[in-house]
Amino acid sequence: xxxPIWLLFSFPFLPFLVLVSFxxxxxxNRRNAVRPxxxxxxxxxxxxxxxxxxxWERFTTWLTAxxxxxxxxxxAISLLGSSxxxxxxxxxxxxxxxxxxxxxxxxxxxxxxxxxxxxxQCVGAELDALQNERVRVFxxxxxxxxxxxxxxDHIVLTGSGLLAIETKCRRKKxxxxxxxxxxxxxxxxxxxxxxxxxxxxxxVIRQAKWLRKSAREWTGDxxxxxxxxxxxPGWFASSTARGEVVVVNEKQIRQLLRGNAKxxxxxxxxxxxxxxxxxxxxELPKDPAEKRIKGANxxxxxxRREVFSKVRTRxxxxxxxxxx
Numbered sequence: 001x002x003x004p005i006w007l008l009f010s011f012p013f014l015p016f017l018v019l020v021s022f023x024x025x026x027x028x029n030r031r032n033a034v035r036p037x038x039x040x041x042x043x044x045x046x047x048x049x050x051x052x053x054x055x056w057e058r059f060t061t062w063l064t065a066x067x068x069x070x071x072x073x074x075x076a077i078s079l080l081g082s083s084x085x086x087x088x089x090x091x092x093x094x095x096x097x098x099x100x101x102x103x104x105x106x107x108x109x110x111x112x113x114x115x116x117x118x119x120x121q122c123v124g125a126e127l128d129a130l131q132n133e134r135v136r137v138f139x140x141x142x143x144x145x146x147x148x149x150x151x152x153d154h155i156v157l158t159g160s161g162l163l164a165i166e167t168k169c170r171r172k173k174x175x176x177x178x179x180x181x182x183x184x185x186x187x188x189x190x191x192x193x194x195x196x197x198x199x200x201x202x203x204v205i206r207q208a209k210w211l212r213k214s215a216r217e218w219t220g221d222x223x224x225x226x227x228x229x230x231x232x233p234g235w236f237a238s239s240t241a242r243g244e245v246v247v248v249n250e251k252q253i254r255q256l257l258r259g260n261a262k263x264x265x266x267x268x269x270x271x272x273x274x275x276x277x278x279x280x281x282x283e284l285p286k287d288p289a290e291k292r293i294k295g296a297n298x299x300x301x302x303x304r305r306e307v308f309s310k311v312r313t314r315x316x317x318x319x320x321x322x323x324x
Contacts, residue, residue, distance in 0.1 A: 042140040042280045044124020045117045047151050052113040059106045066099035119169025120153055122233045126250045127154055127165070130257060134159050136273055138280040143210065152207060155280075157272055159262035161225030164211050165253070166204040168232055182232060186241035189230075201245050204228040218275045219268040229256065 073085075073092035120139075127137040141152040156163040172180045173193060183190045189197045208228035215224035231237075233250040246256065264272075 038286075039281055039283050041138075041277070042282050043121075044127075044139040044154065045120035046140040046282065047142060048113060048117045048120060052110065052117060055106060055110055055113060059103060059110065062099055062103040062106055066096060066103055069096040069099050072096075115169045115171065116167075119233050120167045122169075123165065123167045123231055123250045123253070124154060126253060127156060130156075130254060135257060136276070138276045141276070141279050145210075150207075152211070155211070155276060156257075157269070157276060158257060159264055159269065161227065161264060162211060162215060162272070163227050163229050163253075163256060164204065164208045165229040165231060166200065166207065168200050168230065170232055170235070172234070180234075181236045181238065182247070184237065184239045184241075184243065184245075184247040186239075186243035189247060200230055201243075204230050205244055215272060219271050222265075222268045224268070224272070225263065227256070229253070 069092065072095060073088050124137075124139055127139075131137050136157040138155045138157070139153070141155055143150055143152070152164055153167045154163075154165040156165065170191075181192060187198070189201065191197070205228055208226045212224065212226040215226065216222065227246060228244060229246045229248065231248050231250055231253065235249050237247050237249045237252065239247060248256070
C-alpha cells in the first residue's frame with residue numbers, strides 16, 4: 001500500500017509545529033513581564049541543579065535526534081524510490097545508532113545527579129532550620145582556583161568558627177536495609193557491604209584548608225577555626241576513633257552546634273558573614289522585558305522633558321519677565 005507523502009511529512013512535523021506555537025506563546029508572555037528581583041542567595045544544590053538541567057537538555061536534544069533519524073529512511077525512500085533503499089537504510093541505521101549511543105552516554109549520570117541534588121537539599125533544609133542570630137548557613141560557595149572550579153556544599157558560621165560541610169548521597173543496597181550503618185575509624189569510612197571510602201575525606205580536608213586560609217584573609221589575619229564535616233544523609237554514622245573529619249548524618253549536625261564556646265569576636269564574625277553572603281549570592285540573568293522597559297522609561301522621560309520645555313517656552317513668550 002502506497003502511503004501519501006504528505007502524510008509521512010505531517011506525522012513528525014505537525015506535533016513540532018504545535019510545540020513551536022506553545023513556545024512562542026510562552027516567549028510572548030515573558031516579554032510582557034519582568035522578574036521583581038535581580039539576585040538571590042544560592043539555595044542548597046544550586047550548582048548541581050544547573051548541571052543536571054544542562055545534562056537533561058542535552059539528553060532531550062539527542063533523544064529528539066534519535067526519533068527523527070528513525071524516520072529518515074522512510075521519508076528518503078518515499079522521495080527517492082526503492083532503488084536507493086540499501087544505502088539509505090545503512091545511513092539511517094548508523095545515524096540512529098549514533099544518536100542512541102549519545103543519548104545513553106548523556107542520561108547515565110543523571111540518576112546520580114538527581115540523587116546528589118536531593119541529598120544536598122535534605123541537608124540544606126536541616127541546616128536552615130538551625131539558623132538564628134549567631135548561626136548563619138550558606139549554601140553552594142563556588143571557588144575558581146588554578147583553572148579548576150569546585151564548590152562547598154554548605155558552610156555554617158557559628159560563634160566558635162566555621163563548619164565546612166560536604167554532602168555525599170550514597171544509595172543503600174536492598175540487602176543492607178537492616179544494617180545501614182557506616183563507621184569512621186579516623187582514616188577511612190567503612191560501609192556494611194565491605195567497601196570503604198577515603199577520597200571524600202581527602203576532599204573535605206582540602207576544602208577546609210582553603211576555607212581556613214581564606215577566612216584568615218577576610219578577617220585581617222585573625223585565625224578562624226574550620227571544622228571539616230562529611231555528611232551522609234539517611235545513614236546511621238558512628239565513629240570509633242577521632243580523625244581530622246567529623247562524619248555524621250543530617251540529623252547529627254545539630255549536635256556539632258551545642259556547647260561550642262564563643263571564640264570569634266563580633267568584628268570577625270560580621271566580616272565573615274558579609275564575605276560569605278557576597279560569595280554565595282548569584283546574579284540572575286536579565287529578563288527579556290527589562291531592555292524594553294528601560295527603553296520605554298527613557299523615551300517617557302524624554303517626552304516629559306520635551307513637554308516641560310515647551311510649556312516653559314510658551315510661558316516665557318507670554319510673560320517676558322520670567323525669562324529675565
